[in-house]
Amino acid sequence: MTPVAQTINGWTRKVPAWPLYILAVIPPALLFYKGVVGTLGIDPVKEMEHQIGLYGLQVLIATMCVTPLRRFTGINLIKYRRALGLITFFYITCHLSVWLFLDVQIWSQIWADIVKRPYITIGMGAFILMIPLAVTSNNWSIRKLRKNWTKLHKLIYPAVLLGGIHFLLLRKGIQLEPLIYLTIIVVLLVLRLPPIAQRRTARA
Numbered sequence: 001m002t003p004v005a006q007t008i009n010g011w012t013r014k015v016p017a018w019p020l021y022i023l024a025v026i027p028p029a030l031l032f033y034k035g036v037v038g039t040l041g042i043d044p045v046k047e048m049e050h051q052i053g054l055y056g057l058q059v060l061i062a063t064m065c066v067t068p069l070r071r072f073t074g075i076n077l078i079k080y081r082r083a084l085g086l087i088t089f090f091y092i093t094c095h096l097s098v099w100l101f102l103d104v105q106i107w108s109q110i111w112a113d114i115v116k117r118p119y120i121t122i123g124m125g126a127f128i129l130m131i132p133l134a135v136t137s138n139n140w141s142i143r144k145l146r147k148n149w150t151k152l153h154k155l156i157y158p159a160v161l162l163g164g165i166h167f168l169l170l171r172k173g174i175q176l177e178p179l180i181y182l183t184i185i186v187v188l189l190v191l192r193l194p195p196i197a198q199r200r201t202a203r204a
Contacts, residue, residue: 001074008075017083024059024087028052028094049098050170053123056091057163057181059084064160064188072191082137085156089134092127119169126162129155157192160185 001009031051035044063084066077104110114120133155135141142149164182171178 005074005076012077012079017080020080020083020087024090027055028091045098045102049095049103052091052098053095054167056088056095057160057167059091060088060156060160060163061181061184061188063088064156064185068188068191086134086137089130092130096127119166122162122169123166126159126166129159129162133159157189161189 031040031048034040035048038044040047063081066081066084070076070078100110104113114124133153136145136149136152145152164178164185168178168182
């Protein structure tokens, strides 16, 4: 373990995870405020919807970084992983709520959009996969599910991949930003392949 990793790990032992939940409320609240006062552009609902969804994808990627960061650098942020996962679910729920209640509004059109628009279908698939992860992100579920808890939480892998594809399709056409996000996601998934993970563990 490097001196930098030791220093960071020393800090993390002193800093609890609960402040993350408070800080997580600020970005969507600020977006809502900007939408109310009219500083989010000509389509504030769409801007709010897309920005909150991007926050969710960013935090989900940060959650995925915890394990390889510990494995390859020795920096241990495991104590924050549950908070990051729940914050991701909070952001994606806000993203979905803005789409349902402020964007579409016509409930009869919601199912039609889910079926006809691939990026919405994929996005809903990612959200559905995240529901059991959020529901079981507690100590009681860990005790009850035991080894099955670890298996269940591997749903984060298809969820993050679907989230990256959702972002790519949403932007329509080939754009650099969603491609960068999708590339990062693929790299994080590849790092979890058994041969790579086992080789790094053996070296450690």
